[in-house]
Amino acid sequence: MDNERLTLAVICTVIAVLLVSFPSTSKHVYAQSSRGGICGPMDVTFAVDDTASMGPAINNVKSELPNIISTANSASGGDLRLGLMTFKDKVNVIHKLTISVPLVQASIGAISASSGGNLPEASDIAKDTAINNLNGFDEPWRGSAVKILILITDAPPGGLNDAKDPADVARMHNVAVNALSKNILVSDVFVPTGGDYDGQRAILQDDASTSGGVFTETAANGVGTGAAISEIIKNCGKPTETVCNPDNVQHWDKIVFKINSTELAKRVNLTAGTELDIKVLDNPKEVADIKKKVLDFLGVPSAKRETIQIIDVEYAIICAKLPATHPPTTGISALMSAEQKKSSIAEALRLQGGNVTVGSNTTAK
Numbered sequence: 001m002d003n004e005r006l007t008l009a010v011i012c013t014v015i016a017v018l019l020v021s022f023p024s025t026s027k028h029v030y031a032q033s034s035r036g037g038i039c040g041p042m043d044v045t046f047a048v049d050d051t052a053s054m055g056p057a058i059n060n061v062k063s064e065l066p067n068i069i070s071t072a073n074s075a076s077g078g079d080l081r082l083g084l085m086t087f088k089d090k091v092n093v094i095h096k097l098t099i100s101v102p103l104v105q106a107s108i109g110a111i112s113a114s115s116g117g118n119l120p121e122a123s124d125i126a127k128d129t130a131i132n133n134l135n136g137f138d139e140p141w142r143g144s145a146v147k148i149l150i151l152i153t154d155a156p157p158g159g160l161n162d163a164k165d166p167a168d169v170a171r172m173h174n175v176a177v178n179a180l181s182k183n184i185l186v187s188d189v190f191v192p193t194g195g196d197y198d199g200q201r202a203i204l205q206d207d208a209s210t211s212g213g214v215f216t217e218t219a220a221n222g223v224g225t226g227a228a229i230s231e232i233i234k235n236c237g238k239p240t241e242t243v244c245n246p247d248n249v250q251h252w253d254k255i256v257f258k259i260n261s262t263e264l265a266k267r268v269n270l271t272a273g274t275e276l277d278i279k280v281l282d283n284p285k286e287v288a289d290i291k292k293k294v295l296d297f298l299g300v301p302s303a304k305r306e307t308i309q310i311i312d313v314e315y316a317i318i319c320a321k322l323p324a325t326h327p328p329t330t331g332i333s334a335l336m337s338a339e340q341k342k343s344s345i346a347e348a349l350r351l352q353g354g355n356v357t358v359g360s361n362t363t364a365k
């Protein structure tokens, strides 16, 4: 990657966010960067109405399943857990949250739509099951993950008695409030196979807007159901207007290092043996050569690699205010105190609507 230094004006377009985007430093040595997806770790649970009328929509999901899984792997950087339940007038938990993505994929492929009795279905109980880890769905959602429940149905809620009562509608709303408090985004995919015959559109819209998720309506024949799911996952479960334009997504490394050579330190006007850090824009599609980045940055690309010791590498994925026309680098800075970092990260997350991924590297690539 070209690490040429650029003017302060260019740097300023992103520096305000960048400087506060890194978490406290852990003192592990990593040779290379690992990469999260734009959403970071993800826990995604599907609650699928598998009554007879949902057959075409379920078939649409099956045909789109490879895209859905690929999107989820990409958005999560491979740090993905899936859960699955189906419902008619009761809830059938098939997979609690698991890293065994192929198993969940196979189970979705095996869903068979049938029966359903009266028109309401137990979508409210399915949601309660997922959000509150009930009925055997007892693997907790990860605090650190983007948490998404995708509810797919054509029906109003009916509790467990196959009749839509005010209590069922209230439960839908109250569990959405629960979801909000647990930072679980509920997205509702409404398949209007029989139209909006009992106010279910508004109930599902309330569900999504209350929890901060997305409401999507497909075609009556189920076309668009799989695409809606992919879109929800791609956007980290949030409405698109709060999601970063892909052109503005930037991957950065903060490289903490020491200069071992007194002679080199003197050449670049820095102090040997002191912890220093630089922040450089990175290309996630390339394997990073961290020492080379440091030497290039210092303007001594031909210096010996052993003159530099890498202490830590952290990454941040940010939504910049403007697309980067050049790969800017930022200057050498003193390390912030842990307290400074803590408040700075909170501020960064607030500024970016939570759409910032930060972390220390955990694997070499």
Ligand SMILES: [Ca+2]
Pocket: 088, 089, 116, 117, 118, 119, 120, 121, 158, 162
């Ligand atoms: Ca029913």
